[in-house]
Amino acid sequence: MHEPPDNQRAYLGAVERADGFLARPTVANVDTQTLMANVRVVQRAVGDGVRVLAVVKADAYGHGAVRAGRAFLDAGAWGLAVSLVEEGVQLRAAGITAPIVVLGGASLGSEPMIVACGLQPVVWEPGHLDRLAAAARAADTRCPVHVQVDTGMGRLGCLATELPELLDVFTERCADALELAGAMTHLACADEQDPEPTRRQLAGFKRALETFSTRGLDPTMRHVNNSAGIVRATDAHYDGVRPGIALYGFGAVQDVHLPGVAMAIEVESRLVGVRELPAGSGISYGHTQTLTRDSRLGVVPVGYEDGYARSMSGQAFMLVHEHRCPVVGRITMDTCMIDLTDVPEARSGDLVTLMGEQGSQRIDAYDLARWAGVIPYEILCGFSKRVPRR
Numbered sequence: 001m002h003e004p005p006d007n008q009r010a011y012l013g014a015v016e017r018a019d020g021f022l023a024r025p026t027v028a029n030v031d032t033q034t035l036m037a038n039v040r041v042v043q044r045a046v047g048d049g050v051r052v053l054a055v056v057k058a059d060a061y062g063h064g065a066v067r068a069g070r071a072f073l074d075a076g077a078w079g080l081a082v083s084l085v086e087e088g089v090q091l092r093a094a095g096i097t098a099p100i101v102v103l104g105g106a107s108l109g110s111e112p113m114i115v116a117c118g119l120q121p122v123v124w125e126p127g128h129l130d131r132l133a134a135a136a137r138a139a140d141t142r143c144p145v146h147v148q149v150d151t152g153m154g155r156l157g158c159l160a161t162e163l164p165e166l167l168d169v170f171t172e173r174c175a176d177a178l179e180l181a182g183a184m185t186h187l188a189c190a191d192e193q194d195p196e197p198t199r200r201q202l203a204g205f206k207r208a209l210e211t212f213s214t215r216g217l218d219p220t221m222r223h224v225n226n227s228a229g230i231v232r233a234t235d236a237h238y239d240g241v242r243p244g245i246a247l248y249g250f251g252a253v254q255d256v257h258l259p260g261v262a263m264a265i266e267v268e269s270r271l272v273g274v275r276e277l278p279a280g281s282g283i284s285y286g287h288t289q290t291l292t293r294d295s296r297l298g299v300v301p302v303g304y305e306d307g308y309a310r311s312m313s314g315q316a317f318m319l320v321h322e323h324r325c326p327v328v329g330r331i332t333m334d335t336c337m338i339d340l341t342d343v344p345e346a347r348s349g350d351l352v353t354l355m356g357e358q359g360s361q362r363i364d365a366y367d368l369a370r371w372a373g374v375i376p377y378e379i380l381c382g383f384s385k386r387v388p389r390r
């Protein structure tokens with residue numbers, strides 16, 4: 001019979017031992033102490049009686065959902081919120097037993113899994129109620145749901161005019177199998193200068209709550225505020241708040257930064273080469289930049305496949321030996337170059353900070369967002385799976 005050659009067996013042996021093998025020096029360090037401190041800052045801002053529903057969707061904004069989720073709960077968060085059912089299942093599989101709200105709702109066919117994992121989906125259509133109730137009955141249990149009212153986001157939720165019918169369906173057909181765990185809405189403009197849209201949404205939510213109470217329905221938890229709302233709409237914390245970006249140390253924009261929260265992730269790499277190139281050399285694809293002086297360039301094993309956006313070419317900086325070094329030429333898929341001419345001590349193998357601090361120098365998600373023309377959320381979620389979180 002056909003025997004694998006010896007070297008193939010050797011290769012397979014090596015690969016079996018390769019779990020967690022890391023060759024490339026590009027990594028993200030996540031500081032769980034800072035995540036815990038941020039939850040406490042949020043809790044202090046909203047007051048003790050208000051539940052913190054820590055938003056860990058999108059792998060906790062790139063910080064690692066399981067580890068971040070545990071840190072938030074350990075530091076006093078009441079529960080976690082995810083976008084997808086899958087994200088909730090992942091947290092349950094990791095042994096997290098706290099309440100988990102699924103903000104994106106019960107996608108069709110996921111109802112039995114939602115019930116089995118004890119997730120709390122957001123609902124806004126009669127069909128959601130019927131299907132979840134059927135799944136709960138089949139499992140001989142009750143499913144907690146959060147009714148979302150769209151007060152001016154134009155995304156998920158039912159309109160105030162549709163709420164009476166939805167609540168009638170709840171009362172008449174589903175009350176045996178569902179539990180009214182929450183009533184919620186989502187603010188569209190809490191991070192904008194003009195307070196008027198938020199005021200209108202909050203007034204709309206207040207009226208919606210009356211629709212609940214005139215039917216004798218009393219949602220256990222009323223929740224509205226995202227991070228920007230926690231800063232700006234301090235009269236609307238209700239029973240719970242849903243901070244995301246604030247827990248990761250940022251605001252949607254800098255002027256809604258919750259004082260006291262701090263960046264909890266640091267992305268770094270190491271120089272894989274230092275090149276001496278003469279003035280006049282064209283650098284990287286398209287020669288978008290030509291050296292104006294004899295230069296030392298550092299080669300960094302980071303590219304757009306890591307989430308280091310190509311649109312930052314010619315804009316971004318990285319830190320080496322506490323210097324801000326400009327990225328030179330186009331960022332490529334796996335690699336980019338930085339100008340080290342003013343950092344003569346830099347050597348191949350030296351530490352490069354893409355996001356984080358070196359001495360008095362700092363690059364944060366606001367800087368990267370400005371360079372890339374995006375928002376801090378996109379920067380945090382944007383570092384790809386290829387960058388291991390430690």
Ligand SMILES: *Cc1c(COP(=O)(O)O)cnc(C)c1O
Nearest residue numbers: 055103186226227242243244245
């Ligand atoms: C993402 C999200 C949040 C958290 O928003 P931040 O701006 O990151 O605080 C809160 N609620 C809902 C419904 C969301 O989708």
